[in-house]
Amino acid sequence: MSAWSDRWACRWTTTHANGVVVHGAAEPVLSVLDVRGVALRDLFLIGFNRNCGSIIVPSKERAGEIKAALEPAYKVTVSCMHRDACWQAEFDRRELDGAVPSWLVRDVTLADGSTAMRDGRWIR
Numbered sequence: 192m193s194a195w196s197d198r199w200a201c202r203w204t205t206t207h208a209n210g211v212v213v214h215g216a217a218e219p220v221l222s223v224l225d226v227r228g229v230a231l232r233d234l235f236l237i238g239f240n241r242n243c244g245s246i247i248v249p250s251k252e253r254a255g256e257i258k259a260a261l262e263p264a265y266k267v268t269v270s271c272m273h274r275d276a277c278w279q280a281e282f283d284r285r286e287l288d289g290a291v292p293s294w295l296v297r298d299v300t301l302a303d304g305s306t307a308m309r310d311g312r313w314i315r
Contacts, residue, residue: 214238
């Protein structure tokens, strides 16, 4: 395990020998990265569910590599985490039509009984 991944390890994570630290759902994202040739080392995957999450890596180049591997199946946003001097690649799985629905909030019904969101998509 590397010194970089040591700082992310805690009792709520699973740590692997190659420096990969995982919290939450790891598939299918890790499989996609592996198939697309991304080195599975020194990364922290936070999988909120199978469809969305974040991957934290030590450099901008690694974040760009992850973005290139996941798109177009996922919408990926790369940003700098200034506090930790790390880079984050946030990902959301796209639907077949290219839309990115909400994967955390799926349905919203208002107090008057009208539906505002169904299956993660806002209804007009």
